[in-house]
Amino acid sequence: MADPQERLKTYRAKRDFAVTAEPAGGAEVAVAAPAARFVVQRHRASRLHYDFRLEVDGVLASWAVPQGPTLDPKARRLAVHVEDHPIEYFDFEGVIPKGSYGGGDVIVWDWGTWQPSRPADADAAAAIDQGELHFDLQGEKLAGRFVLVRTDRDKDKGGTKGSGKEQWLLLHKKDEHAQPGWNPEEHPRSVKTGRTNDEVLAAPDVEWHSDRPAAEAAVQLGSGPPPTWDPPTAEELAALDALGKAGTWALQGQELKLTNLDKVLFPGREGEAPVTKRELIRYHAQVAPFMLPYLYDRPVNLNRFPDGADKPGFWHKEVPSHAPEWLTRWRRDDVDPGETALYFVVDSVPALAWMANYGGLELHAWTSRLPDVHQPTWALIDIDPGPKVTFDDVVVLARLYRTALEHLGVAGMPKVTGKRGIQIWVPIADGYSFADTRKWVEKVSRAVGATVPELVSWEWETNRRHGLARLDYTQNAINKTLVAPFSARPAAGAPVSVPIEWDELDDPDLRPDRWTIRTVLDRLAAVGDPLHPLIGRQQQLPDF
Ligand code: MN
Secondary structure (H helix, E strand, O other): OOOHHHHHHHHHHHOOOOOOOOOOOHHHOOOOOOOEEEEEEEEEOOOEEEEEEEEEOOEEEEEEEOOOOOOOOOOEEEEEEEEEEEHHHOOOOEEEOOOOOOOEEEEEEEEEEEEEOOHHHOOHHHHHHHOEEEEEEEEOOOEEEEEEEEOOOOOOOOOOOOOOOEEEEEEEOOOOOOOOOOOHHHOOOOOOOOOOHHHHHHOOOEEEOOOOOHHHHEEEOOOOOOOOOOOOOHHHHHHHHHOOOOEEEEEOOEEEEEOOOOOEEEOOOOOOOOEEHHHHHHHHHHHHHHHHHHOOOOOEEEEEOOOOOOOOOEEEOEOOOOOOOOOEEEEOOOOOOOOOOEEEEOOOHHHHHHHHHOOEEEEEEOOEOOOOOOOEOEEEEEEEOOOOOOHHHHHHHHHHHHHHHHHHOOOOEEEEOOOOOEEEEEEOOOOOOHHHHHHHHHHHHHHHHHHOOOOEOOOOOHHHOOOOEEEOHHHOOOOOOOOOOOOEOOOOOOEEOEEOOHHHHHOOOOOOOOOEOOOHHHHHHHHOOOOHHHOOOOOOOOOO
8 A cells, every 4th residue: 555644645635525523543443544535426327326435545446335335233235346436536426427337326425534444454455455354434424344345255256356246245343333224325415515316416517427537527517607807907997088089999908999989878867977988888898797707608689779878779689790800709500581690799898898889788698508599598587567567566576586486496586677677587407498498487477476466467468468567488588688687778877787685675775777887886896796606507497
Protein backbone atom coordinates (compact mmCIF):
# COMPACT_ATOMS: atom_id res chain seq x y z
CA MET A 1 0.00 0.00 0.00
CA ALA A 2 1.15 3.56 -0.57
CA ASP A 3 2.70 5.57 2.26
CA PRO A 4 -0.11 6.03 4.81
CA GLN A 5 0.72 9.69 5.43
CA GLU A 6 0.65 10.31 1.72
CA ARG A 7 -2.71 8.54 1.47
CA LEU A 8 -4.10 10.59 4.33
CA LYS A 9 -2.96 13.76 2.65
CA THR A 10 -4.74 12.72 -0.53
CA TYR A 11 -7.77 11.80 1.49
CA ARG A 12 -7.87 15.15 3.22
CA ALA A 13 -7.32 16.99 -0.03
CA LYS A 14 -10.13 15.11 -1.69
CA ARG A 15 -12.63 14.88 1.09
CA ASP A 16 -15.59 17.02 0.31
CA PHE A 17 -18.14 15.52 2.59
CA ALA A 18 -19.03 15.89 6.22
CA VAL A 19 -18.12 13.01 8.44
CA THR A 20 -18.74 13.52 12.12
CA ALA A 21 -17.83 10.06 13.35
CA GLU A 22 -14.21 9.68 14.34
CA PRO A 23 -12.43 6.41 13.69
CA ALA A 24 -12.98 4.03 16.61
CA GLY A 25 -9.93 3.70 18.81
CA GLY A 26 -8.68 1.54 21.66
CA ALA A 27 -8.64 -2.24 21.81
CA GLU A 28 -11.30 -2.64 19.11
CA VAL A 29 -8.90 -1.50 16.44
CA ALA A 30 -5.70 -3.45 16.26
CA VAL A 31 -4.24 -1.36 13.47
CA ALA A 32 -3.82 2.38 13.91
CA ALA A 33 -4.04 3.09 10.20
CA PRO A 34 -5.27 6.40 8.83
CA ALA A 35 -8.80 6.39 7.50
CA ALA A 36 -9.60 6.20 3.80
CA ARG A 37 -13.01 6.85 2.31
CA PHE A 38 -15.81 4.45 1.55
CA VAL A 39 -19.02 4.98 -0.37
CA VAL A 40 -22.12 2.88 -0.97
CA GLN A 41 -24.16 3.79 -4.03
CA ARG A 42 -27.70 2.50 -4.47
CA HIS A 43 -27.82 1.69 -8.14
CA ARG A 44 -30.96 0.80 -10.05
CA ALA A 45 -29.64 -0.81 -13.21
CA SER A 46 -31.25 -3.85 -14.87
CA ARG A 47 -31.35 -5.09 -11.26
CA LEU A 48 -31.25 -3.09 -8.05
CA HIS A 49 -27.99 -3.44 -6.14
CA TYR A 50 -25.76 -1.52 -3.78
CA ASP A 51 -22.22 -0.78 -4.92
CA PHE A 52 -19.93 -1.06 -1.94
CA ARG A 53 -16.64 0.77 -2.56
CA LEU A 54 -13.51 1.18 -0.46
CA GLU A 55 -10.81 3.67 -1.36
CA VAL A 56 -7.64 1.60 -1.75
CA ASP A 57 -4.42 2.97 -3.26
CA GLY A 58 -6.19 5.76 -5.10
CA VAL A 59 -8.96 3.69 -6.66
CA LEU A 60 -12.32 2.40 -5.45
CA ALA A 61 -12.20 -1.36 -4.81
CA SER A 62 -15.79 -2.38 -5.53
CA TRP A 63 -18.37 -5.06 -4.78
CA ALA A 64 -21.97 -5.21 -6.03
CA VAL A 65 -24.26 -6.27 -3.19
CA PRO A 66 -27.74 -7.21 -4.53
CA GLN A 67 -29.47 -7.09 -1.13
CA GLY A 68 -27.41 -4.21 0.17
CA PRO A 69 -25.15 -4.00 3.22
CA THR A 70 -26.74 -4.41 6.64
CA LEU A 71 -25.96 -3.97 10.31
CA ASP A 72 -27.65 -7.33 10.98
CA PRO A 73 -24.90 -9.62 12.33
CA LYS A 74 -26.80 -12.75 11.23
CA ALA A 75 -26.99 -11.71 7.56
CA ARG A 76 -24.51 -12.99 4.99
CA ARG A 77 -24.81 -10.85 1.92
CA LEU A 78 -23.61 -11.92 -1.49
CA ALA A 79 -21.06 -9.38 -2.76
CA VAL A 80 -19.83 -9.76 -6.33
CA HIS A 81 -16.32 -8.37 -6.69
CA VAL A 82 -16.41 -6.04 -9.69
CA GLU A 83 -13.77 -3.94 -11.39
CA ASP A 84 -12.10 -1.08 -9.54
CA HIS A 85 -13.80 2.27 -10.15
CA PRO A 86 -11.96 5.58 -10.62
CA ILE A 87 -11.85 7.83 -7.57
CA GLU A 88 -13.80 10.44 -9.56
CA TYR A 89 -16.83 8.16 -9.20
CA PHE A 90 -16.75 8.56 -5.42
CA ASP A 91 -19.57 11.10 -5.05
CA PHE A 92 -21.35 10.42 -8.31
CA GLU A 93 -25.11 10.72 -8.01
CA GLY A 94 -27.17 10.90 -11.18
CA VAL A 95 -27.97 8.75 -14.17
CA ILE A 96 -25.98 6.40 -16.37
CA PRO A 97 -27.43 6.54 -19.89
CA LYS A 98 -29.71 3.67 -20.94
CA GLY A 99 -27.93 1.21 -23.18
CA SER A 100 -24.52 1.72 -21.61
CA TYR A 101 -23.09 -0.62 -18.97
CA GLY A 102 -24.93 -0.13 -15.68
CA GLY A 103 -27.55 2.11 -17.29
CA GLY A 104 -29.90 3.42 -14.58
CA ASP A 105 -29.91 5.79 -11.64
CA VAL A 106 -27.46 6.10 -8.75
CA ILE A 107 -27.60 7.79 -5.37
CA VAL A 108 -24.86 8.19 -2.76
CA TRP A 109 -26.59 5.96 -0.22
CA ASP A 110 -23.83 6.17 2.43
CA TRP A 111 -20.32 7.47 2.78
CA GLY A 112 -17.66 7.97 5.41
CA THR A 113 -14.29 6.56 6.35
CA TRP A 114 -12.93 3.04 6.79
CA GLN A 115 -9.83 1.47 8.20
CA PRO A 116 -8.37 -2.02 8.34
CA SER A 117 -9.03 -3.85 11.62
CA ARG A 118 -6.25 -6.48 11.76
CA PRO A 119 -2.54 -6.23 10.98
CA ALA A 120 -3.18 -8.60 8.06
CA ASP A 121 -5.56 -6.01 6.56
CA ALA A 122 -3.10 -3.12 6.70
CA ASP A 123 -2.11 -3.77 3.11
CA ALA A 124 -5.68 -3.79 1.89
CA ALA A 125 -4.79 -4.51 -1.74
CA ALA A 126 -2.89 -7.64 -0.67
CA ALA A 127 -5.69 -8.68 1.73
CA ILE A 128 -8.25 -8.35 -1.07
CA ASP A 129 -5.97 -10.42 -3.27
CA GLN A 130 -5.89 -13.04 -0.52
CA GLY A 131 -9.69 -13.02 -0.40
CA GLU A 132 -10.36 -11.66 3.11
CA LEU A 133 -10.55 -8.14 4.49
CA HIS A 134 -11.69 -7.05 7.97
CA PHE A 135 -12.41 -3.38 8.40
CA ASP A 136 -14.29 -0.76 10.41
CA LEU A 137 -16.70 1.73 8.89
CA GLN A 138 -17.65 5.17 10.16
CA GLY A 139 -20.49 6.18 7.88
CA GLU A 140 -23.77 8.01 8.30
CA LYS A 141 -25.75 4.75 8.11
CA LEU A 142 -23.17 1.98 8.35
CA ALA A 143 -20.84 1.64 11.31
CA GLY A 144 -18.82 -1.00 13.09
CA ARG A 145 -16.80 -3.97 11.98
CA PHE A 146 -17.39 -5.67 8.64
CA VAL A 147 -15.78 -8.59 6.85
CA LEU A 148 -15.52 -9.19 3.14
CA VAL A 149 -14.55 -12.77 2.33
CA ARG A 150 -14.19 -14.57 -0.97
CA THR A 151 -16.22 -17.80 -1.15
CA ASP A 152 -15.06 -19.25 -4.44
CA ARG A 153 -11.51 -19.76 -3.32
CA ASP A 154 -10.81 -22.11 -6.19
CA LYS A 155 -10.14 -19.50 -8.84
CA ASP A 156 -10.37 -22.05 -11.64
CA LYS A 157 -14.00 -22.75 -10.81
CA GLY A 158 -14.99 -19.21 -10.03
CA GLY A 159 -13.85 -16.13 -11.86
CA THR A 160 -10.32 -14.87 -11.79
CA LYS A 161 -9.38 -11.83 -9.79
CA GLY A 162 -10.70 -8.66 -11.33
CA SER A 163 -12.82 -10.46 -13.91
CA GLY A 164 -15.95 -9.21 -12.19
CA LYS A 165 -17.19 -12.69 -11.39
CA GLU A 166 -15.72 -13.49 -7.97
CA GLN A 167 -18.32 -14.25 -5.35
CA TRP A 168 -17.69 -12.82 -1.92
CA LEU A 169 -19.77 -12.42 1.22
CA LEU A 170 -20.24 -9.21 3.19
CA LEU A 171 -20.81 -9.70 6.93
CA HIS A 172 -21.27 -7.44 9.92
CA LYS A 173 -19.60 -8.57 13.15
CA LYS A 174 -21.47 -8.65 16.44
CA ASP A 175 -20.47 -5.35 18.02
CA GLU A 176 -22.12 -2.33 19.60
CA HIS A 177 -23.23 -1.12 16.12
CA ALA A 178 -24.94 -4.40 15.20
CA GLN A 179 -28.75 -4.26 14.78
CA PRO A 180 -30.63 -7.48 14.13
CA GLY A 181 -33.06 -7.15 11.22
CA TRP A 182 -31.61 -3.87 9.97
CA ASN A 183 -32.84 -3.35 6.38
CA PRO A 184 -31.07 -0.92 4.02
CA GLU A 185 -34.27 -0.43 2.00
CA GLU A 186 -35.78 1.28 5.05
CA HIS A 187 -33.11 4.00 4.74
CA PRO A 188 -33.64 5.02 1.12
CA ARG A 189 -32.33 8.58 0.97
CA SER A 190 -29.04 9.90 -0.36
CA VAL A 191 -26.58 11.10 2.27
CA LYS A 192 -25.31 13.59 -0.30
CA THR A 193 -28.57 15.35 -1.24
CA GLY A 194 -31.36 13.72 0.76
CA ARG A 195 -33.00 12.51 -2.42
CA THR A 196 -34.33 9.04 -3.30
CA ASN A 197 -33.43 7.18 -6.51
CA ASP A 198 -36.85 8.16 -7.89
CA GLU A 199 -36.16 11.83 -7.19
CA VAL A 200 -32.73 11.68 -8.82
CA LEU A 201 -34.17 9.92 -11.85
CA ALA A 202 -36.87 12.60 -12.08
CA ALA A 203 -34.37 15.49 -12.05
CA PRO A 204 -30.80 14.26 -12.57
CA ASP A 205 -28.02 16.84 -12.38
CA VAL A 206 -25.21 14.68 -13.71
CA GLU A 207 -24.78 11.87 -16.22
CA TRP A 208 -21.88 9.40 -16.06
CA HIS A 209 -20.19 8.31 -19.28
CA SER A 210 -17.87 5.44 -18.40
CA ASP A 211 -16.46 5.33 -21.93
CA ARG A 212 -14.73 8.67 -21.32
CA PRO A 213 -11.62 9.40 -19.24
CA ALA A 214 -12.64 9.52 -15.56
CA ALA A 215 -12.00 13.26 -15.24
CA GLU A 216 -14.50 13.94 -18.08
CA ALA A 217 -16.98 11.16 -17.38
CA ALA A 218 -19.37 13.20 -15.23
CA VAL A 219 -21.40 15.43 -17.54
CA GLN A 220 -23.51 18.20 -16.05
CA LEU A 221 -27.08 18.06 -17.36
CA GLY A 222 -29.20 21.03 -18.26
CA SER A 223 -27.61 24.32 -19.14
CA GLY A 224 -25.66 24.60 -15.90
CA PRO A 225 -25.23 28.01 -14.36
CA PRO A 226 -25.31 30.85 -16.90
CA PRO A 227 -22.09 32.70 -17.72
CA THR A 228 -21.35 36.11 -16.18
CA TRP A 229 -20.73 39.46 -17.80
CA ASP A 230 -18.83 42.54 -16.61
CA PRO A 231 -20.68 45.85 -16.44
CA PRO A 232 -19.38 48.80 -18.47
CA THR A 233 -16.58 50.75 -16.80
CA ALA A 234 -17.03 54.30 -15.46
CA GLU A 235 -14.79 55.49 -18.33
CA GLU A 236 -17.00 53.78 -20.91
CA LEU A 237 -20.14 55.36 -19.41
CA ALA A 238 -18.46 58.78 -19.30
CA ALA A 239 -17.56 58.41 -22.99
CA LEU A 240 -21.23 57.73 -23.80
CA ASP A 241 -22.32 60.80 -21.82
CA ALA A 242 -19.73 62.92 -23.66
CA LEU A 243 -20.94 62.00 -27.17
CA GLY A 244 -22.92 64.62 -29.13
CA LYS A 245 -26.17 63.80 -30.93
CA ALA A 246 -24.45 60.85 -32.57
CA GLY A 247 -21.07 59.19 -32.60
CA THR A 248 -19.06 56.04 -32.10
CA TRP A 249 -18.97 54.47 -28.67
CA ALA A 250 -16.25 51.97 -27.78
CA LEU A 251 -17.79 49.39 -25.43
CA GLN A 252 -16.03 46.19 -24.39
CA GLY A 253 -14.07 45.94 -27.64
CA GLN A 254 -16.96 46.80 -30.00
CA GLU A 255 -17.46 50.07 -31.89
CA LEU A 256 -21.11 51.06 -31.66
CA LYS A 257 -22.37 53.64 -34.12
CA LEU A 258 -25.01 55.51 -32.12
CA THR A 259 -27.59 57.90 -33.59
CA ASN A 260 -30.17 60.43 -32.33
CA LEU A 261 -28.89 60.12 -28.78
CA ASP A 262 -31.00 62.98 -27.44
CA LYS A 263 -34.25 61.79 -28.98
CA VAL A 264 -37.00 61.29 -26.42
CA LEU A 265 -38.05 57.63 -26.35
CA PHE A 266 -40.34 57.75 -23.30
CA PRO A 267 -42.38 60.66 -21.97
CA GLY A 268 -41.48 61.52 -18.39
CA ARG A 269 -43.63 60.62 -15.42
CA GLU A 270 -45.26 63.56 -13.73
CA GLY A 271 -42.58 65.93 -12.50
CA GLU A 272 -39.78 63.95 -14.18
CA ALA A 273 -37.74 64.61 -17.31
CA PRO A 274 -38.48 62.48 -20.39
CA VAL A 275 -36.22 59.51 -21.10
CA THR A 276 -33.83 59.83 -24.04
CA LYS A 277 -32.32 57.16 -26.23
CA ARG A 278 -28.91 57.85 -24.64
CA GLU A 279 -30.41 57.00 -21.28
CA LEU A 280 -31.89 53.72 -22.55
CA ILE A 281 -28.55 52.74 -24.15
CA ARG A 282 -26.81 53.53 -20.85
CA TYR A 283 -29.38 51.44 -18.98
CA HIS A 284 -29.04 48.47 -21.32
CA ALA A 285 -25.25 48.50 -20.88
CA GLN A 286 -25.54 48.73 -17.09
CA VAL A 287 -28.30 46.14 -16.60
CA ALA A 288 -26.65 43.71 -19.02
CA PRO A 289 -24.99 41.52 -16.33
CA PHE A 290 -28.48 40.92 -14.84
CA MET A 291 -30.46 40.68 -18.09
CA LEU A 292 -28.12 38.66 -20.33
CA PRO A 293 -28.55 35.41 -18.31
CA TYR A 294 -32.15 35.40 -19.62
CA LEU A 295 -31.16 36.21 -23.20
CA TYR A 296 -27.76 34.85 -24.18
CA ASP A 297 -28.77 31.40 -25.43
CA ARG A 298 -32.16 32.13 -27.04
CA PRO A 299 -33.66 33.95 -30.00
CA VAL A 300 -35.21 37.29 -29.13
CA ASN A 301 -38.24 39.14 -30.47
CA LEU A 302 -38.01 42.94 -30.37
CA ASN A 303 -40.90 45.27 -29.76
CA ARG A 304 -39.57 48.35 -31.56
CA PHE A 305 -40.61 51.93 -31.00
CA PRO A 306 -38.12 53.90 -33.12
CA ASP A 307 -40.26 57.04 -32.75
CA GLY A 308 -40.77 56.65 -29.04
CA ALA A 309 -43.14 54.86 -26.68
CA ASP A 310 -46.04 57.23 -27.34
CA LYS A 311 -46.10 56.39 -31.07
CA PRO A 312 -47.21 52.98 -32.36
CA GLY A 313 -44.56 50.30 -32.18
CA PHE A 314 -44.22 47.04 -34.05
CA TRP A 315 -42.79 43.55 -33.62
CA HIS A 316 -39.42 43.12 -35.25
CA LYS A 317 -37.76 39.72 -35.42
CA GLU A 318 -35.69 39.50 -38.61
CA VAL A 319 -32.09 40.70 -38.34
CA PRO A 320 -31.71 43.55 -40.88
CA SER A 321 -28.94 43.38 -43.47
CA HIS A 322 -27.29 46.51 -42.05
CA ALA A 323 -26.83 44.97 -38.57
CA PRO A 324 -23.15 44.74 -37.62
CA GLU A 325 -21.27 41.52 -38.30
CA TRP A 326 -20.44 40.89 -34.66
CA LEU A 327 -24.05 40.46 -33.55
CA THR A 328 -24.92 36.80 -33.01
CA ARG A 329 -27.66 35.46 -35.27
CA TRP A 330 -29.62 32.24 -35.38
CA ARG A 331 -31.18 30.90 -38.54
CA ARG A 332 -34.40 29.00 -38.05
CA ASP A 333 -34.65 26.30 -40.72
CA ASP A 334 -38.24 25.07 -40.22
CA VAL A 335 -40.02 28.24 -41.40
CA ASP A 336 -42.53 28.84 -44.13
CA PRO A 337 -41.75 31.43 -46.83
CA GLY A 338 -42.36 34.92 -45.46
CA GLU A 339 -41.76 33.91 -41.84
CA THR A 340 -38.81 35.25 -39.87
CA ALA A 341 -35.77 33.09 -40.51
CA LEU A 342 -32.86 35.06 -39.07
CA TYR A 343 -33.16 36.00 -35.38
CA PHE A 344 -31.02 38.03 -33.02
CA VAL A 345 -29.32 36.31 -30.10
CA VAL A 346 -28.38 38.97 -27.56
CA ASP A 347 -25.32 37.51 -25.84
CA SER A 348 -23.03 40.42 -24.96
CA VAL A 349 -23.10 43.84 -23.32
CA PRO A 350 -22.49 45.67 -26.65
CA ALA A 351 -25.30 43.64 -28.30
CA LEU A 352 -27.78 44.76 -25.64
CA ALA A 353 -26.64 48.38 -26.04
CA TRP A 354 -27.05 48.06 -29.80
CA MET A 355 -30.69 46.94 -29.32
CA ALA A 356 -31.46 50.20 -27.50
CA ASN A 357 -29.91 52.27 -30.30
CA TYR A 358 -32.05 50.24 -32.76
CA GLY A 359 -35.20 51.27 -30.89
CA GLY A 360 -35.60 47.76 -29.47
CA LEU A 361 -37.33 49.16 -26.48
CA GLU A 362 -38.85 45.94 -25.25
CA LEU A 363 -37.15 42.54 -25.50
CA HIS A 364 -38.98 39.22 -25.39
CA ALA A 365 -36.71 36.19 -25.21
CA TRP A 366 -37.91 32.79 -26.32
CA THR A 367 -38.96 30.32 -23.63
CA SER A 368 -36.71 27.69 -25.24
CA ARG A 369 -32.94 27.67 -25.58
CA LEU A 370 -30.83 27.03 -28.64
CA PRO A 371 -30.35 24.65 -30.32
CA ASP A 372 -33.58 22.80 -29.40
CA VAL A 373 -36.19 25.54 -29.69
CA HIS A 374 -39.04 23.05 -29.32
CA GLN A 375 -38.13 22.34 -25.70
CA PRO A 376 -39.19 25.02 -23.18
CA THR A 377 -36.99 25.83 -20.19
CA TRP A 378 -39.68 27.70 -18.24
CA ALA A 379 -43.35 27.04 -17.58
CA LEU A 380 -44.89 30.52 -17.63
CA ILE A 381 -47.89 31.71 -15.66
CA ASP A 382 -49.30 35.01 -16.86
CA ILE A 383 -51.85 36.85 -14.73
CA ASP A 384 -53.34 39.23 -17.24
CA PRO A 385 -55.69 41.68 -15.50
CA GLY A 386 -58.82 42.87 -17.24
CA PRO A 387 -59.95 46.51 -16.96
CA LYS A 388 -62.16 45.70 -13.95
CA VAL A 389 -59.43 43.89 -12.08
CA THR A 390 -57.38 45.91 -9.63
CA PHE A 391 -53.74 45.29 -8.83
CA ASP A 392 -54.88 44.06 -5.42
CA ASP A 393 -56.86 41.33 -7.22
CA VAL A 394 -53.75 40.44 -9.25
CA VAL A 395 -51.82 40.07 -5.99
CA VAL A 396 -54.59 37.80 -4.62
CA LEU A 397 -54.23 35.58 -7.69
CA ALA A 398 -50.42 35.57 -7.39
CA ARG A 399 -50.68 34.50 -3.75
CA LEU A 400 -53.01 31.64 -4.75
CA TYR A 401 -50.42 30.47 -7.26
CA ARG A 402 -47.77 30.69 -4.54
CA THR A 403 -49.85 28.38 -2.35
CA ALA A 404 -50.48 25.99 -5.26
CA LEU A 405 -46.76 25.79 -6.16
CA GLU A 406 -45.76 25.30 -2.52
CA HIS A 407 -48.33 22.52 -2.22
CA LEU A 408 -46.85 20.84 -5.30
CA GLY A 409 -43.27 21.37 -4.09
CA VAL A 410 -42.45 23.35 -7.23
CA ALA A 411 -40.07 26.34 -7.22
CA GLY A 412 -41.10 29.48 -9.11
CA MET A 413 -40.73 33.24 -8.71
CA PRO A 414 -43.07 36.15 -9.39
CA LYS A 415 -42.15 39.08 -11.60
CA VAL A 416 -43.98 42.34 -12.06
CA THR A 417 -44.48 43.09 -15.73
CA GLY A 418 -43.80 46.83 -15.68
CA LYS A 419 -47.37 47.33 -16.96
CA ARG A 420 -50.35 45.96 -14.97
CA GLY A 421 -49.77 42.28 -14.35
CA ILE A 422 -47.66 39.70 -12.57
CA GLN A 423 -46.08 36.65 -14.14
CA ILE A 424 -44.72 33.57 -12.39
CA TRP A 425 -41.72 31.82 -13.92
CA VAL A 426 -41.25 28.12 -13.14
CA PRO A 427 -37.97 26.48 -14.26
CA ILE A 428 -38.33 23.01 -15.75
CA ALA A 429 -36.12 20.03 -16.56
CA ASP A 430 -35.02 19.11 -20.06
CA GLY A 431 -37.45 16.88 -21.91
CA TYR A 432 -40.76 18.74 -21.75
CA SER A 433 -42.64 19.98 -24.80
CA PHE A 434 -44.64 23.20 -25.03
CA ALA A 435 -47.79 21.02 -25.06
CA ASP A 436 -46.67 19.64 -21.67
CA THR A 437 -46.06 23.05 -20.07
CA ARG A 438 -49.26 24.50 -21.54
CA LYS A 439 -51.30 21.62 -20.13
CA TRP A 440 -49.63 21.81 -16.72
CA VAL A 441 -50.01 25.59 -16.39
CA GLU A 442 -53.65 25.30 -17.51
CA LYS A 443 -54.32 22.70 -14.82
CA VAL A 444 -52.72 24.81 -12.06
CA SER A 445 -54.53 27.91 -13.36
CA ARG A 446 -57.94 26.20 -13.47
CA ALA A 447 -57.43 25.12 -9.85
CA VAL A 448 -56.44 28.66 -8.83
CA GLY A 449 -59.26 30.25 -10.85
CA ALA A 450 -61.86 27.93 -9.32
CA THR A 451 -61.18 29.43 -5.89
CA VAL A 452 -61.91 33.00 -7.08
CA PRO A 453 -64.40 32.62 -9.97
CA GLU A 454 -65.50 36.25 -9.51
CA LEU A 455 -62.05 37.44 -10.65
CA VAL A 456 -61.35 35.16 -13.60
CA SER A 457 -62.74 34.63 -17.09
CA TRP A 458 -61.82 31.74 -19.39
CA GLU A 459 -63.19 33.50 -22.47
CA TRP A 460 -60.77 33.87 -25.37
CA GLU A 461 -62.14 37.13 -26.69
CA THR A 462 -61.37 40.23 -24.68
CA ASN A 463 -64.87 41.71 -25.05
CA ARG A 464 -66.45 38.56 -23.63
CA ARG A 465 -64.28 38.61 -20.50
CA HIS A 466 -66.35 41.41 -18.93
CA GLY A 467 -63.20 43.05 -17.65
CA LEU A 468 -62.09 40.03 -15.62
CA ALA A 469 -58.56 38.64 -15.38
CA ARG A 470 -57.24 36.00 -17.72
CA LEU A 471 -54.87 33.29 -16.48
CA ASP A 472 -53.13 32.90 -19.78
CA TYR A 473 -51.58 29.44 -20.11
CA THR A 474 -51.50 29.76 -23.92
CA GLN A 475 -48.27 31.76 -23.68
CA ASN A 476 -46.54 28.38 -23.34
CA ALA A 477 -45.93 27.96 -27.06
CA ILE A 478 -42.87 28.16 -29.29
CA ASN A 479 -43.84 31.39 -31.00
CA LYS A 480 -45.19 33.16 -27.92
CA THR A 481 -42.97 35.10 -25.58
CA LEU A 482 -43.23 37.12 -22.40
CA VAL A 483 -41.27 40.25 -21.68
CA ALA A 484 -37.73 39.47 -20.48
CA PRO A 485 -36.74 40.30 -16.89
CA PHE A 486 -35.35 43.87 -16.72
CA SER A 487 -36.70 44.86 -20.12
CA ALA A 488 -38.23 48.35 -20.28
CA ARG A 489 -41.91 48.70 -21.22
CA PRO A 490 -43.26 51.34 -23.61
CA ALA A 491 -44.83 53.69 -21.07
CA ALA A 492 -44.08 57.02 -19.39
CA GLY A 493 -40.92 56.96 -17.28
CA ALA A 494 -39.61 53.72 -18.87
CA PRO A 495 -40.95 51.19 -16.32
CA VAL A 496 -39.20 47.83 -16.09
CA SER A 497 -40.30 44.22 -15.61
CA VAL A 498 -38.69 43.04 -12.36
CA PRO A 499 -38.49 39.65 -10.59
CA ILE A 500 -39.48 39.91 -6.91
CA GLU A 501 -39.47 37.73 -3.81
CA TRP A 502 -42.77 36.08 -2.89
CA ASP A 503 -42.92 38.07 0.35
CA GLU A 504 -42.83 41.33 -1.61
CA LEU A 505 -46.43 40.55 -2.64
CA ASP A 506 -47.28 41.72 0.89
CA ASP A 507 -45.50 45.06 0.45
CA PRO A 508 -48.22 47.78 0.37
CA ASP A 509 -45.97 49.87 -1.91
CA LEU A 510 -45.69 47.14 -4.54
CA ARG A 511 -46.90 48.25 -7.98
CA PRO A 512 -46.51 46.40 -11.29
CA ASP A 513 -44.65 49.43 -12.69
CA ARG A 514 -42.92 50.44 -9.48
CA TRP A 515 -39.40 50.37 -10.91
CA THR A 516 -38.08 52.24 -13.93
CA ILE A 517 -34.77 52.21 -15.78
CA ARG A 518 -33.79 55.04 -13.39
CA THR A 519 -34.45 53.10 -10.18
CA VAL A 520 -34.06 49.38 -10.83
CA LEU A 521 -30.23 49.40 -10.78
CA ASP A 522 -30.30 50.61 -7.15
CA ARG A 523 -32.69 47.77 -6.29
CA LEU A 524 -30.39 45.26 -8.01
CA ALA A 525 -27.39 46.60 -6.12
CA ALA A 526 -29.32 46.21 -2.86
CA VAL A 527 -31.20 42.90 -3.23
CA GLY A 528 -30.00 41.30 -6.49
CA ASP A 529 -32.23 39.15 -8.68
CA PRO A 530 -34.25 36.50 -6.80
CA LEU A 531 -35.09 34.67 -10.05
CA HIS A 532 -31.45 34.17 -11.06
CA PRO A 533 -30.89 31.01 -8.93
CA LEU A 534 -33.74 29.30 -10.80
CA ILE A 535 -32.20 29.71 -14.27
CA GLY A 536 -31.56 26.25 -15.70
CA ARG A 537 -32.90 24.38 -12.67
CA GLN A 538 -33.82 20.82 -13.67
CA GLN A 539 -37.26 20.57 -12.13
CA GLN A 540 -40.03 18.08 -12.88
CA LEU A 541 -43.64 19.22 -13.08
CA PRO A 542 -45.54 16.87 -10.74
CA ASP A 543 -48.86 15.31 -11.67
CA PHE A 544 -51.73 16.20 -9.44
MN1 MN B 1 -23.49 -0.75 -9.99
